[in-house]
Amino acid sequence: MEKEVLRGLRQLVGWTKGDGIFCPGGSASNMNAMNVARYHHFPEVKSQGLRGLPQLVIFTSSESHYSVKKGAAFLGFGTDNVILVEVDDRGRMIPEDLDEKIVLAKSQGAVPFLVNCTSGTTVQGAFDPLDRIADVCERHKLWMHVDAAFGGSVLFSKKHRHLMNGVDRANSVTWNPHKMLLAGQQCSVLLLQDNTNLLKRCHCANATYLFQQDKFYDVDLDVGDKSIQCGRKVDCLKLWLMWKAVGSSGLEDRVDKAFIHARYLGKQMKKREGFNLLHEPEFVNVCFWFIPPSMRGTEGDATYQDKLAKVAPVVKKRMIEQGTMMMGYQPLGNNVNFFRMVVMSPAFSQKDMDFVLDEIERLGKDL
Template structure:
């Protein structure tokens, strides 16, 4: 067998085929599925795109042979805070970014199910065919978790495929304390999950999980190449997983998670998740004790979003140019930290909110001392602005 880089037929990589099946089964059980399917993909964006393609195939299987010419105008629904890969996937698959319908979010960044329902109904009345809803569990910026149970009700009502992009937030399923954030995830048709994010598995390690038991993944993507996937082999042909993916040979990304899971166990993963939440909570508590730190909102996850108000701007919120001045603070502090090499923390605007910092706390190596250093450094770099 070849080294830990290729997986397409059982005879080429028997251990890795079985290893991937074991890891996927374990992840599906955490979602709440006793059966199903899945594969490891080159990143969460690819996992989301796979889900979109499979959902389209389920609704219109003729698309595989006939292409787009015979299809009606399809609509995808996702929140305004969802990952950009939803639009990229729509563009790549020929659905079109204009057919990605943006659903409003509440003050915490969570999709509003009533708005989803209304927009699906409106799309139908305008002659489009809604087929796919992409929810987010752990949005990129605010770390928000969409209300999956309520969204599942809407998807069942309209008979749409429900996908959960849990690339960032899926790992909370290991934690008894925090798994409630994904309440209702078992009702989804598909879930994307990136252990290389919160669990800190080696890049890349991204899984697509399916509740489907009808072999949709293979039917959608198979090309039945006779030089690889002969039908008269002596072993179970379901072990030849290569025809399930768009790629042929794939890196054995499951190996990283398999090794970690064997080493630290589910309890170890739960401890990592809980520690991240504790560190984020500590950071927020310390921010509230210091002048100049203003939270965007109370964090739902481990994304701590905040503005730093320099001493020269404190108490001057009524100034006409206050927001313009505030928007320039984070970029300058970021430039200084990068040039001095002390930290690397992102910032961004969001809607009508000007540039704010987004501190994402998840590494198991972080300590409270690191959190204190972070706050001290923000103050040091921004005190003269």
């Protein structure tokens, strides 16, 4: 079952061959990719450890997932060796800055080995330009990993898979069906284009009491030695059952509906006084400010930004206390606290989107 599910996902990425493993969450998938990439470049690390390695550096966007730095700490790279690449105003990695930082790192004696791209950043829902990044990775011979934990499911959609153009040129991909496809928690996968058993060579311990080679069935079905775990849940079953139940067209419909509702929400905000979009949604993240009536027309005041930063926390507190909604908020760069509405559930309707706006207006009109 797992082999068939992995094959189906790899085909959506655009690979006719490869490997993969289900992992306990996107963070673990990303960390596995980092470990495999290091082993690919320096296989001696498995037996000799870190002492014989040069200073290895990783590149990722300034808006990438925190698991990259957490993985760097856990795997012994050190967080100082995670180099943050600049992003544009939509949160997408700038390939030219990536190239410059790789050249600079080399000139300083470091050894670049991995670029972590993001398809669907946590806050803005940005998709890094994978084709252009792949050009940079090929020029410098670096492992290209795509953290598509959030956005990977657009590959099911004929309308929206263009957001991940170039993903077929990656070496590895993280994908969480428990996010946009709404598989049960947890359901995360690491996909590799490599078909030389790299995962197993990197992680295996060849425990003969578990992985005997003289079994009566195909021993390739024993995937335990590909994983850093021993006991693990059959996470692929959740995706397999859902995929069998609704089909690829049903999963495509889930993705497309999410985009439709996110676009509708953005359009309705433009029609209502007091709602300002951070930018046009690229994905299903709708980022916006609510401006209470008392603050409208005072944008030039010296205290305006300080006052605006306090609106979202108060409104969120009220919606939770009254049990009507839950919605995240955060600052980003020079932007003070704004709401981040992530539209994913296929149970959503336009009526629900209208309720979101009505409720924010009701809870924040007196601020």
